[in-house]
Amino acid sequence: MEETDKLMKQAYQALEEGDYSKALSKFDKVTKTDANNAEAWFGKAEASVLVPKAKTEDILAAYKKAAELDPKNPMYHSSMGSFCVEAGLFNDAEGAYKKAAEIDPDNAPYYYSEFAVEYFKRAPVVMEAYMDDKTEEMVIKKSLKYLLLSIGLDEAGALELLQRK
Structure with missing residues (x-):
């Protein structure tokens, strides 16, 4: 356990110093x-x-x-979601953000809105x-x-609200 703690500290220090390959190596050892x-x-x-040679499937697996x-x-879920959007x-990505919102309902609006905006920006580029x-x-x-979910509305609720006089 002591060895694990030492490696984790070294990994975080390498991250802080911008040596992502070294950090990756330390985390991998753990x-x-x-x-x-x-x-x-x-x-x-x-x-x-942050390591250019890292494979998408390996990152996602981690x-x-x-x-x-x-x-x-x-x-863990929201970071995975962000990576998946990119x-x-x-x-x-959608599944990861939904899971984060489910686990952490107090911050669900942030997870939903982050997915909405990032998807809106990234999907046209990818597709x-x-x-x-x-x-x-x-x-x-x-x-x-x-975006509607992030403010507690579904499509029907939004339509009803917009049609009120």
């Missing part, structure tokens, strides 16, 4: 010696994002492992080759759905 250390898996994912080991930590894995009016409308509708 996951190999203590496979049930959610914080190490999360650190591995976060460091990997986030998923952290979330599986500590399913009540909303930060990687163009929108269904995974550029397929972007027609119908796809653009789909992106806007999904973004709007989550």
